[in-house]
Amino acid sequence: MLEARDLTKRYGDFTALHPLNLTVRPGDIYCLLGANGAGKSTTINLFLDFIEPSGGAAFINGLAVRAHGPATKQQLAYIPENLMLYPDLTGLENLDFFCGLAGKTHLKAELLTLLHEAGLPEGFAQRRVAAYSKGMRQKVGIALAVAKDAKVLLLDEPTSGLDPKASNEFSALLLRLRERGVATLMATHDLFRARDTGTHIGIMKEGQLLESFAASSVDYNELEELYLQHMHA
């Protein structure tokens, strides 16, 4: 569903992403770990077609994102660290607006159900987003992913700054999307969540994917040890 083939990004003499080969299949939650500057956001931004690769290509459902920008964007949902919503609109109005941009129309009752299923507390759907916590805004993002029927979810540190309960709820939502066959690529610093929620883990350093393995192949302590070994090497 998501594929990087020799995907590379250079800025002048500096290589932000060395040729990356990666596949994320339907139902996979692939977590990219790595220190600041490792190339995680660069990878996500290349899949989003926000930046142009210096080499190789990113594919979504077999389509190169460079050549098929609108078609690939229709199939994906993106939740960054701080999801931008219109603060003066309600969660419901935001969801309705962004669904419209994605070419999807839903009845108000359907959108309310999606917000409810995403765990937005009772009564908040009709309140201005300015009054939402970060966790609530992330839930609107998940509701949008479901409303769009997105096949691919790109997440850039979505749980950073969330309290443990909100982070736990976010993980539960990811697992539900996984059951729908969504392919998820997530950049995160949260080793615990990567181990707990991810199906695959990749460790990046200085623009290189050093290791990639099944999340179930390590326990949390082993993951932490492996991660720290790479960071100190």
Ligand SMILES: Nc1ncnc2c1ncn2[C@@H]1O[C@H](COP(=O)(O)OP(=O)(O)OP(=O)(O)O)[C@@H](O)[C@H]1O
């Ligand atoms: N426009 C740019 N020009 C030059 N260098 C850039 C540019 N954008 C990113 N970089 C560099 O590319 C490298 C990878 O950055 P990237 O944002 O992908 O890291 P990251 O793993 O997401 O880090 P973080 O955990 O801090 O989000 C960094 O060294 C960064 O300084």
